[in-house]
Amino acid sequence: MTTPRSFTRLVFPRFTLACSALVAAMCVSLLGGVSLTFTPPANAQSVRGLPDFTELVEQVGPSVVNIRTLEKAAVRETQGNGPDEEMQELFRRFFGVPMPSPNAPRQQRPNRPQQPEQEQPRGVGSGFILSSDGFVMTNAHVVDGADQVLVTLPDKREFKARIVGSDKRSDVAVVKIEATGLPAVKIGDVNRLKVGEWVMAIGSPFGLENSVTAGIVSAKQRDTGDYLPFIQTDVAINPGNSGGPLINMRGEVVGINSQIYSRSGGFMGISFSIPIDEAVRVSEQLRATGRVQRGRLGVQIDQVSKEVAESLGLSKPQGALVRGVEQGSPAEKAGLEPGDIILKFDGKTLDKSADLPRLVGNTKPGTRANLQIWRRGSLRDLAITVGEFEADKPEKKASAPVEKPQTANATKVLGLTVSDLTDAQKKELKLRGGVRVDAVAEPAARAGIQEGDVILALANVETPTAQAFDAMVAKLDRSKTVSVLIRRGEWAQYTVIRPNR
Structure with a gap:
């Protein structure tokens, strides 16, 4: 039997060190009978043991629940069994589409009466008990679109849950089951959480209830383009873990497991959790009014x-x-x-x-x-x-220009041909001034300016008319870049142009 390489790496350095000390002692003894006492290097440190999560599991495990959702759907006749609910959850959450059944008919058979709607399994997720009277926190995407929510406790009791409120923007939801005396979790302080700190997750990956995984905090305040800053960890999170707790070594919940970075749909070493302080703030509004005001x-x-x-x-x-x-x-x-x-x-x-x-x-x-x-x-x-907070409004675009006066300096130095805005355009865009871009050449094109843009300022100075703009360009220091504030549709942005010399 060959010794595993990992085992060799762990043991071999200590064995070599011991042998070296023994040989040195023998050599000194032979030379002069001088006794030698081996002293480890001053910078040698004892190896810190790995944490023991058993007490945390016993403490928090009874507060973590499994959540199954059902939706009404017409029954279709198929041959064989369709995909199970765990794989449906994976495809729905991480690919955005339901997984088709390999045996499903490609076309609906003609003259077949419509089947009555029945509740079919929709997805599997996790959650944790907020209060002893039955409030449970989970992810909004776990219960979104569900016609029925079923909560299963670790002691195998199952309850039908009522959705108290769901907030898609933060991905937090609260459901209520009719039970009392439940073991609630302890809420931790996210501000005390440190990068490198050990954390643990409990959930139902692929429907495997009360699965425990552990890792460390990889980063805090991680921006992923969502509304909230996330806690990044390397804790193994998979479909079905969504909505479960992220727990520190004091047995306190510090986050809700929500997302993973993945190219395959499975865990790849990067997981994201919603900070619990943000989630609690949302849950309090959901419990009070059923919605979140922002x-x-x-x-x-x-x-x-x-x-x-x-x-x-x-x-x-x-x-x-x-x-x-x-x-x-x-x-x-x-x-x-x-x-x-x-x-x-x-x-x-x-x-x-x-x-x-x-x-x-x-x-x-x-x-x-x-x-x-x-x-x-x-x-x-x-x-x-x-x-x-309300939904964004659609963009408006500027009307076509009427006049196109020549701007020789702007064309030569910046590659821009501009014209004055009409009164109607100013009214529509709610502008006091500005010039419309009629043609673009280098170097303006390289800076990303497009025909139809409206230039509001050049080098921090407003550009009320095409004539004023051309005069400002003539005075520019061509050895330096110049900032340009442009309006495109309803939105404005800065860009920087390096003038032609």
Whole structure:
């Protein structure tokens, strides 16, 4: 039997060290009879043992539940068995489509009467008990679209659950079962959670109830494009784990297991959990009103790049660049304009643009807040009354231009041909001034400017007319890049052009 390489690596260095000490002692003894005492190096450290999760499993395990969902569907006659519910959950969650049955008929048979609707298995997920009177937290995508929710406790008791509320934006849902004396989880402090700390997950991957996996926290405040910052771990999470708890070594829930990064649909070493403080905040509103109220400003925002920050005189890339302001929104009433950079919201500094929707979303609608903005090279303070979140409005496009005066300097230096906006265009776009781009050549094309864009400012100075714009271009230092604020549809953004010399 060959010794495994991993075992060899663990044992061989210690054996070599012991032999070396013995040989050295023998050599010294032979030379002069001098006794030798071997002392380990001063920097040698004892190997720290791995954590024992058994007590945590006994403590938290009884609070973790299995959640099955059913939906009404017409029964189809098929040959053989269709895909099981665990694989259906995998395809639905990670590929966005149901998995077709390999034996399902390609076309519906003619003259066949419609079958009555029956409740069919839809998916499998996890959850955990929030309170002893039967409130259970899970993911919104676990119960979304379900006609019936079944909750199974570790002691095998099964209950029909009522959906109290579901919030897709945060992916948090609360369901209620009619039971008392249930073992509730302990809620932990996410602020105390450290990168590298051991954590554990309990859930029902592929329907395997009360499965335990463990790992470490890989990162905090991870942006994935969603509304909330996630906790990233390397804990094995698979379809069916959704909605289960992420637990620290004190037996406290610090997150809800929600997503994985995967190219195959299975675990690849990167998992994401919703921070429990954010989830509890959402659950409290769901339990109180069945819905979540979120604040909104009515702006379209973007990141502030290093190039834009330098061109505008900011010391570093920070804040949220306002690309557009919705008509009639709180932002418009407060005086925000496209091209503004929001640096602080209600006294809190925005390190990146994603901080703004989170801070505003957690603010109660109707609250009066202060904004600190950067506009054309100087700081300004604005007061704003936070509105309530609503769906985005469709984009509007500028009308075709009527006049196209020649702009020789702009064409030669920047590769731009521009014209004045008509009164109708200004009214439609709610602009005081600006020039429309009629043609684009290098270097403007390289900077991403397109025909139909509206230029609002050049080098932090407003461009009210085509004539004024051309005069400003003539005075540019061609050895330096210049910032250009453009409007495209309803949204505005900065770009940087390197002029022709």
